[in-house]
Amino acid sequence: MYEKNGEKYFVLDSHLHFWDASPENWAKGNEQYAKGWIECFHAYQGLGPPDTHWSLEHFQKYSVEDFEKDVFTDGYVDKAIFQSTYLREWYTNGFNDIRQNAALLDRFPGKLIVNGRWDPREGDAGLAQLAADHEQYGLQGVKLYTAEWRQGSRGWTLADPEARRFLEKCEELGIKNIHVHKGPTIWPLDKDAFDVKDVDIAATSHPELNFIVEHVGLPRIEDFCFMATQEPNVYAGLSVVVGGLMHARPRFFAKVMGELLFWVGEDKMLFGSDYAIWEPRWQIEGLVDWDYPDDTFSDFPRWTTAAKKKVLGLNAARLYGVEVPEELQLDAGEGTPAAPDDAQLVEGAA
Amino acid sequence: MITRARVLEALATVRDPELDEPITSLGFVGSCVVTDGGDVDVHLRLPTPQCAPNFAFLMAADARAAVRTVPGVGKVGVVLDDHYTAAEINAAIGAGGGFAAAFPGEGSGDLEALRELFRRKALLARQGRVCAMLLEGGELDHAAVAGLRVADLPDHPEVARSLALRRELGLPCQRDAPGLVAGDGSPIPAGDLAMWLRRARLVGLSLESNGGLCRSLLRVRHGVPDPTEEVAA
Numbered sequence: 083m084y085e086k087n088g089e090k091y092f093v094l095d096s097h098l099h100f101w102d103a104s105p106e107n108w109a110k111g112n113e114q115y116a117k118g119w120i121e122c123f124h125a126y127q128g129l130g131p132p133d134t135h136w137s138l139e140h141f142q143k144y145s146v147e148d149f150e151k152d153v154f155t156d157g158y159v160d161k162a163i164f165q166s167t168y169l170r171e172w173y174t175n176g177f178n179d180i181r182q183n184a185a186l187l188d189r190f191p192g193k194l195i196v197n198g199r200w201d202p203r204e205g206d207a208g209l210a211q212l213a214a215d216h217e218q219y220g221l222q223g224v225k226l227y228t229a230e231w232r233q234g235s236r237g238w239t240l241a242d243p244e245a246r247r248f249l250e251k252c253e254e255l256g257i258k259n260i261h262v263h264k265g266p267t268i269w270p271l272d273k274d275a276f277d278v279k280d281v282d283i284a285a286t287s288h289p290e291l292n293f294i295v296e297h298v299g300l301p302r303i304e305d306f307c308f309m310a311t312q313e314p315n316v317y318a319g320l321s322v323v324v325g326g327l328m329h330a331r332p333r334f335f336a337k338v339m340g341e342l343l344f345w346v347g348e349d350k351m352l353f354g355s356d357y358a359i360w361e362p363r364w365q366i367e368g369l370v371d372w373d374y375p376d377d378t379f380s381d382f383p384r385w386t387t388a389a390k391k392k393v394l395g396l397n398a399a400r401l402y403g404v405e406v407p408e409e410l411q412l413d414a415g416e417g418t419p420a421a422p423d424d425a426q427l428v429e430g431a432a
Numbered sequence: 433m434i435t436r437a438r439v440l441e442a443l444a445t446v447r448d449p450e451l452d453e454p455i456t457s458l459g460f461v462g463s464c465v466v467t468d469g470g471d472v473d474v475h476l477r478l479p480t481p482q483c484a485p486n487f488a489f490l491m492a493a494d495a496r497a498a499v500r501t502v503p504g505v506g507k508v509g510v511v512l513d514d515h516y517t518a519a520e521i522n523a524a525i526g527a528g529g530g531f532a533a534a535f536p537g538e539g540s541g542d543l544e545a546l547r548e549l550f551r552r553k554a555l556l557a558r559q560g561r562v563c564a565m566l567l568e569g570g571e572l573d574h575a576a577v578a579g580l581r582v583a584d585l586p587d588h589p590e591v592a593r594s595l596a597l598r599r600e601l602g603l604p605c606q607r608d609a610p611g612l613v614a615g616d617g618s619p620i621p622a623g624d625l626a627m628w629l630r631r632a633r634l635v636g637l638s639l640e641s642n643g644g645l646c647r648s649l650l651r652v653r654h655g656v657p658d659p660t661e662e663v664a665a
Contacts (some may be wrong), residue, residue, distance in 0.1 A: 331648070334637075334641045337640075
């Protein structure tokens with residue numbers, strides 16, 4: 083919980099990691115990719131405030147105690163969602179697979195939600211594993227990494243026929259929240275690598291599922307925004323948006339926030355720190371203090387206290403059925419968080 | 433005699449297909465050496481080793497083609513440094529091959545469709561800035577702006593680049609053509625201008641923030657000074 087100027091904010095960090103990218107975990111023969119991946123992430127950390135930068139060694143592998151301090155003790159986070167990311171071709175034991183993440187559940191009871199993952203290229207075995215993971219961990223969500231390499235393939239899309247089977251399985255098991263990472267380098271290499279069109283197709287075919295586009299398709303936010311106005315079950319995951327832009331490029335950040343608030347709306351935006359790339363503390367403090375820098379932004383929706391409460395925690399709490407203490411809920415007249423129908427409000431504007 | 437300045441001038445005509453900015457001002461030219469004999473050796477470096485291979489290839493191929501147009505040039509070498517597909521791209525560029533030759537079986541065609549898509553985005557973004565400029569003073573209302581012809585547009589780099597993009601895309605750009613055009617070359621109706629402008633502004637922001645990320649990462653990775661940096665990190 084974060085408190086500022088008498089207002090209390092329930093914080094649900096919808097996107098963080100507990101990874102091991104130390105050299106001992108680099109897969110033999112693919113060391114350059116394992117090294118390049120974590121160094122790329124480390125460069126991203128450089129976009130945050132200088133006093134939050136870590137050494138590369140610390141960044142490669144941090145302890146449970148570091149995690150507790152950064153996220154819960156100093157970081158104001160009430161509840162956090164682990165987004166499992168396997169990358170087993172690059173990291174022998176996975177970058178942060180579901181077992182690594184779930185190992186922390188007992189240590190922090192009631193504080194963590196672990197999301198699973200699937201990969202349509204794994205076929206029937208993958209479907210069986212998803213069902214087994216669901217049985218063991220009671221999954222409410224998955225993180226999909228469409229750009230992941232596997233046996234010579236450089237990635238896949240949600241529109242692939244094989245992916246449909248997995249989405250149907252999610253519906254059947256009640257795994258409602260589909261977090262999709264939209265990043266670079268996807269096959270085929272000559273196509274637009276950041277394309278979000280496959281999310282559009284999947285969201286239309288599966289209206290019962292929620293699709294949270296992590297990093298809002300950055301840097302191509304326009305494709306994401308135009309899609310999100312048309313699909314009531316598409317949400318904006320703010321990881322990287324806050325960490326990568328709020329400090330390094332405050333003016334860009336203001337424009338991005340304004341556009342997201344206009345096209346997507348405050349009911350469909352979810353805070354995520356993307357820890358350990360960036361610590362949650364400065365991001366949460368900054369978001370609550372943030373406002374548009376000047377009146378050239380007057381035609382964008384306002385960043386109200388209610389909007390802050392929804393984005394920092396209440397929207398994600400609703401998607402994940404997390405109980406929020408009475409005193410941290412919205413006051414009467416401040417609306418309801420994460421209501422899919424609210425998309426109608428901006429739909430006419432598209 | 434061929435000079436380094438002349439080669440850099442040629443390289444300045446090469447644009448990042450997405451950002452629609454010269455690779456020279458983006459800091460993507462890591463080094464450029466011209467020998468007394470006129471041989472040229474250019475090294476390109478991108479913000480991260482994971483930059484999209486399609487864009488990386490286009491820039492490297494365009495750079496080689498641009499340098500080869502300099503009169504009196506000898507051997508031309510263009511090398512992409514520190515990229516996860518550098519080996520494939522450099523081999524294909526060196527042999528004058530296309531993208532499909534660099535990644536057999538991993539692409540389904542040439543990159544012209546991708547280039548066109550981003551030309552269209554760049555055009556929308558730049559026209560949006562022109563439109564905002566025209567509305568700024570408050571002297572022209574939406575109907576007046578929508579009615580302008582190319583000949584009425586101010587002398588400004590955004591206007592010049594918009595018209596160049598229109599020419600490249602085969603859209604009308606003669607003096608009596610509409611000042612602002614939709615993707616099919618038709619004028620923007622006055623009643624649609626406000627929402628068209630919102631869209632254009634969003635596309636422009638997308639291109640700008642991408643450019644911003646690229647510059648930030650280049651600074652962090654290679655110590656390249658970033659003239660647009662808002663806050664020293």
